[in-house]
Amino acid sequence: MKPVWSIKQVFSNAEAIRRAVSALTEKDVYIGVPAENAGQRSGGINNAELSWLHEFGAPAAGIPARPHLLPGVEDIRNEAVKILKDAAQKALDGKENAVEPALERIGLLGQNAVRARFQNNDWPPLKDATLDAAPLKKDDEGNVIRDKKGNARRGKSRREKGRVNPLLDTGQLMKSHTHVVRKRGSA
Template sequence: MNFSKLDGLLNRIKALGQKEICVGVIAKTASRKDQKARFSNAQIAAVHEFGAPNKGIPARPFLRSTLIRNKQVYTEALATQMRKSVKQRQSAEQAYQAVGLKAASDVQHEIRHGAHTPLKTTTIQRKKSSQPLIDIGQLHQSITSIVRDINES
């Protein structure tokens, strides 16, 4: 009996369970390109996601709502990707990256096209747009995903 193939399969399966996908504004994308910016992309995302009632800013969730709504889609996609990994068509890292890229893309789509609370008239006049969550596009561009080992959490 060839145990080296079995050992290889067991190692691939073990590697699949040692990863997690993080989606959102990751530390490396949190800073703003404008050096005079008062807030990072992560801070701006948090304000929009949860709102700031004391500042008159309603919650406009785009991250949690997208990930929750698509949870089953991501679960099925990860299962498909993992099967490819077990069959040695890709690494465990690639399996997770594929699903992370899809989730980040979905969040960006939600920022652009989601049904968010409309902006106040004064905000529309200031930014010359009625599009919530997008001013100059840096928050949208900062949404990404990373794959990391579970023990890095």
């Protein structure tokens, strides 16, 4: 009797699994004020520094803590864990292209949760002096606008404008909070 040879083709997606798991473990999601969004503000401080200042407060300067970043990220923790578990399972199934969208989704959830903290919070209220301060009106070159008698003209105060929520006068600081997905070690 002659020996019988059989050939069986076996498909291995080990390489796809390795790439997918690598993609999941080699990237990080950063939520906050990235350098490219920090922007320079009047007074020489940028939005990243201002965010840190308000997150932890500066008692010596009379600025109470108004935490927004850490509580905002904490708000999405459970949902982020579910998304990561799902992405890990897809990575083990060799679906490398499922990783990046999962990380982006976590970043967007975190960004929105942090921004929501600017509107829904239990922060200490602004001082009356801050609410009643009327800013000087300036022209395009930054010169103070004066009336016919030479008195400086002033705009409406925050209280007059109805903007009494701390850190939400223009929304610039809130909008600077975003997310980025980067390769680990490149931040």
